[in-house]
Amino acid sequence: MDLLLLTLGLSCMLIGIMGCFLPLLPGPGLSWLGILILYSTAAIPANYWILSITLIITALLTVLDYIIPSKGTKYFGGSKYxxxxxxxxxxxxxxxxxxxGFLIGPFLGALIGELLFDSTNHNRALKAAAGSFIGFLASTFIQFLICILFLGLFISIVWQHRAGLF
Known part of the structure; x- marks a missing residue:
């Protein structure tokens, strides 16, 4: 049973990494689920500190995923529109x-919003849309980095308890 849970946890980790680039899959959430499944095995004792800290990181990252593109728009001179x-x-x-569409949507949304705000200033609208795109890329990179760190944690835990798992 432990080997099945280990395989399922590793699958969640790998799908979580892919989820950083595919917006329909919650990347960090799936990676955290992989860690949770790993701690569900009989061979690995539960470590509630690691589970709690990684859950908090996952929750913060999920919220930031929606905030960072907006902040990128604002940083590059975008308005509330x-x-x-x-x-x-x-x-x-x-x-x-x-x-x-997940890349085009925020860019076009910021562009259209800025053009609704001021239809004469096309340069500002393009700059704000570029800020939105850069914010989205930054958010994706942060998600990828966290998922890779979670995978490293997963592998480290498996390595420490390899005698009981295999």
């Missing part, structure tokens, strides 16, 4: 059946 456009575009971009 651009920030709202980024958030709306992110949600719409996830659900429209266009390749890379």
């Amino acid at each position: 651009g920030i709202w456009g980024t958030n709306i575009g992110l949600v719409i971009g996830i659900f429209i059946p266009v390749p890379f």
Whole structure:
């Protein structure tokens, strides 16, 4: 049974890493689930400190995933219209059946929002949309980094308890 749980946990970890780039999969959440499944094995004693800290990191990262693109828009001079456009575009971009809609949505949302705010300043609108895109890329990179760290933690725990697992 432990080997099955180990395999399921590792699968969650790998799918979580892919989820950093595919918006329909919650990458850090799946990676945390992999750690939780690992601690469900009989060979590895539960460590509630690690589970709690990684859960807090996962929750913060999930919230930041929606905030960072908006902050990127604001940092590059976007208005509240651009920030709202980024958030709306992110949600719409996830659900429209266009390749890379999750990338195009926030960019177009910020662009349209800024053009609604000031239709004469196209340069500002493009700058805010670029900020949204850079924010999205930063958020994706942070998610990927955390998922890789969770995978390293997973492998470390398995290595420490290899005698009881295999």
